[in-house]
Amino acid sequence: MQIDPQTLVDSINQIWILYAASLVFFMHAGFGMFEVGQYRSKNSSHQLSKNVLTWAAGIIGYFVFGGAVSAIVAGLTGPESLDIAAAFAYQSGSSVDFTYWLFGGTFAMATASIVSGAIGGRSKLSGYVVYALAVGTVVYPVAVGLVWGGGWLAQMGFIDFAGAGVVHLVGGTAAIVAVYIIGPRMDKFDEDGTPNVIRGHSTSLMVLGTLMLAFGWFGFMTGTVGTVFNLAEGGSGVALGGFEMVGRVAMNTALASGAGVVGAALYPIIKGRRPDPDLMSMGMLCGLVCVCAFGHIAGGYGTIVVSVIAGFQAPVIENIQERLGLDDVVLAFPVHGTAGIIGLLAVPFFVPGGFTLAQLGLQALGIVVLGGWAAMSCGLIYGALKLVGMARVDRETEINGLDKHHTDMTNYPEFMGQSSVPAQEARTERIADGGESAQTSDD
Amino acid sequence: MQIDPQTLVDSINQIWILYAASLVFFMHAGFGMFEVGQYRSKNSSHQLSKNVLTWAAGIIGYFVFGGAVSAIVAGLTGPESLDIAAAFAYQSGSSVDFTYWLFGGTFAMATASIVSGAIGGRSKLSGYVVYALAVGTVVYPVAVGLVWGGGWLAQMGFIDFAGAGVVHLVGGTAAIVAVYIIGPRMDKFDEDGTPNVIRGHSTSLMVLGTLMLAFGWFGFMTGTVGTVFNLAEGGSGVALGGFEMVGRVAMNTALASGAGVVGAALYPIIKGRRPDPDLMSMGMLCGLVCVCAFGHIAGGYGTIVVSVIAGFQAPVIENIQERLGLDDVVLAFPVHGTAGIIGLLAVPFFVPGGFTLAQLGLQALGIVVLGGWAAMSCGLIYGALKLVGMARVDRETEINGLDKHHTDMTNYPEFMGQSSVPAQEARTERIADGGESAQTSDD
């Protein structure tokens, strides 16, 4: 049969990458529901605006310049010479170029979305959009250039298959830095620092979002193998590409999602309490984050063990964060940051050649570099946003809810009678504003 | 390696089309959430019945005869001779026939679904189902025959890649015609014509539905390339098929979804207000609708510019519609109709040979023919439905909510205490029925 090998390779690879990219895009719907469910309804519409805008602003920025940043960074820090024109070639390239650009763009916006959930309920929409744009088009692409683009960390030998560091540690760090700079919601901590539980308004939506994220994760992981086929040497034939590992990656993704739940559930069980679906959902994501580091090389049992640990640490880190006065609403750092670190540190135990301290050192180096880069760049950005007054809403807006003041639209106009506001919150409002808000009608 | 070229072509093409068809099917879940969130809870269960029935009645009708209509119309109006038996061949054809029939069926039901959201809150379920069936199995397939089937408009040179006209303009026109014939919800306009804002009951579900639709849109757009491979001339080999443009299509889909949001957000910003997530969601869909016309030929920057315009015009057209007394609940015409027109008119700026007035004229011709066909046929159908009393529910049913009267089932029996009904609406009820409804218990 006659077929051009390049045509076969390119077409089959695009089938795979476009399938995967559509699933990663769907993670935005997942992030949206995961986050909105964890907010009080008075702030929930505002939260949804963030999800829509992260994608909207981000994907345009990623076309205009973000998609070129990683190639430029790789050129600056790796063995290949810098070629600015080639870095921007995706803007007017071939079908294959466009397809891989899209896959990269969905990853960039997933990274930016991690921040979105952490800082809601008190952050300004304008500041967030600037930040998300910066994370998606600069902070993340630099990390890509250093690792997957063939830049410095790649040259050193740092291993991060699908972004436990590049995506999740960077996103989680961006989130916790923003949390620190913006400060906690005013009712999160009592004056003596005792943390209050501020329940989200819908566990249903939160769990729905988690399972949608897990669905998208299959595209995130198996798309990262990159190619089904490659051109064989000499170009006269077709050879197996990244697909040689795709089944392992898919299996480990499934096992990690399950084992993370088990890990998170163990914490309350040990404390004599029953696990709730919110925490178990967090655990599922922890497992999925850690497996990003090693899903291409680990065995099933190894994946289960590490993912149980990744799930278990989330409530532990949550407690530490609360003692430090950090109000990370959706546990973005425990889920993406520390779970990502655990996955990266587990890599040396799975590398084909066997464990070496050298590889462990390289993994630690990568963690420090990626986390440090994200912390430094994000600190500068949100610090600047704070200086110009774009970080945080005023006190009254926060009390009355961001939805009403920002857009005059509540999420659920029929269900938000004054009577349905939790007692404690209603009380806070009355004290804070002398009773005026009690007369504000909700529709 | 030995493989029959036809086997390779058919199998790989089916992988692609079945993937795409499943995503387009998923748009029904998207339409469902997008629409239900924009209705008051008293009408929301009724709205969901429409979504389920559109698919159920429609896909059966599309099997029995709808799938043949486009081939018949193409035969009657194009160069190929009419072959009734061939038009119905999909009913007992090959695997490939069945697969492409399914892809067509999911498109037909998407077109019919556009109507569903526009006319809720006062239209009868029975009338809607007849209408949706007619749109999905006659009105839409005729448009397909004229354009994609190779019929008259195709022969003229009209270009509509993925249905900005065939699907969206036809669906949007079918919606606004039905809106005009049925008339507005009784509390939409004051006696002097001032429009009231009637908020939907859940922005969360509305945004969820939008993002689900955008996910499905990737299948809608990239599936429309039609083939991965074709048989090479002579049949002894395999050549690249529609997939030569698939990456461009996917990239432009992503960019359009983002740019539409930006366009819609600009309108309130210019007016000094903050954009809300409902409007931005509408903008995302506007971008996605317009890109259907030219996604296979435009560059990224061109797509962004046109999609910003498509998003921006939605609130403008909304205002015009309201002045005309049209109660298009989900903005079906601005989102699908005028955004589709904008996309079709943008095509001449992207055609490989460069802009010509002749192509612009052809695009205008296509808009007039498709819009005219939809307006005329849909006017006749809903006009007839109105004559036989199947268009609109009675006054009492509308006041009390369609859910209670139609199925004795409210959507959220636990959350619908009398106290949660917005004040204005409760007042309307009391005036309208002398207080009786106040005693109707909700479960």
Next chain:
Amino acid sequence: MQIDPQTLVDSINQIWILYAASLVFFMHAGFGMFEVGQYRSKNSSHQLSKNVLTWAAGIIGYFVFGGAVSAIVAGLTGPESLDIAAAFAYQSGSSVDFTYWLFGGTFAMATASIVSGAIGGRSKLSGYVVYALAVGTVVYPVAVGLVWGGGWLAQMGFIDFAGAGVVHLVGGTAAIVAVYIIGPRMDKFDEDGTPNVIRGHSTSLMVLGTLMLAFGWFGFMTGTVGTVFNLAEGGSGVALGGFEMVGRVAMNTALASGAGVVGAALYPIIKGRRPDPDLMSMGMLCGLVCVCAFGHIAGGYGTIVVSVIAGFQAPVIENIQERLGLDDVVLAFPVHGTAGIIGLLAVPFFVPGGFTLAQLGLQALGIVVLGGWAAMSCGLIYGALKLVGMARVDRETEINGLDKHHTDMTNYPEFMGQSSVPAQEARTERIADGGESAQTSDD
């Protein structure tokens, strides 16, 4: 062009199976929303915990031993000799092994999930998890071994394409056995046996879940064709595999989902009532269940007829179940059990050789064996769970809602004011506990 035939076959098959597996995984999100919407909000968080834990515990168990059970059963009951090592080979196999294991695992957890919805509102979480684990890793794999693995029923000539028996009859039987052993919710039946309607808290989520399930079903059905390509005889080339029937399978899946809705809607219409979206959603699933038996061989019209019957019987069986005092909350047995039986009995009418009583007898045999196996094994398991007190929560927990007592977390803390509890339920509470619960604050 040079390519190793095995590489081509394995890679393309994995593309297909991984796509399908991701859709089947997504059914867990569908089951979650389908079920949670049908429960009162006081039990809904608990229900979500089940959905998360079914996957988490199940997929790990399916890796540790569940994936080996079917091969062992096939070895014990079929012509191939038993090979324990080969049965566990998936744990350290090739990419292809891992991929097919994952596809099997998603099916196993779908089977286990069927139970989840039936027994909520009064069953203990711990007992359910043990049960789901047993169903997913033993009860279901045994059925697989008997049929698809090439075991005894396969040798006899029993036909069940995608699991009308193996998945749905087994799952539905497991559900109704558990329902019988646990007993009805305390307020489901009056003392004289009159059944009460206990409405779920969100039709929106229920319908969303249904459409998500239908989306996943496309992967469930078309993935079951198993292969796109096979190695040609002699191994020097590639031949068409199960994909020769994939288009028919996809078409019939679509038609069955529509026809099931029509069938379910006919029942209330005949009774002079209007169909509600809950019942029509059930009908969609009934059609999808029955087509699992014969979707690879039936024509479109045949599929429509059988699916209408499958949809129509659901409310009939519901009535019978209620007379028998069975409280099957989500109609798991009518939807999965009897609809599956109808599909299996329809197979002889579609087999290529024409109807034979012998095939009908074989189908009946398969129904008796699979249903009997599930009933017996599940009866033993839940019987044992009841003996050790893991079956049912205590009376007070059931009255106050499983969410509060199990995890101290309600699903919707803002929307659950005392006033929003339906009158009858609030009354029950007051009588049952002397008013104490009225003072329990909800956050």
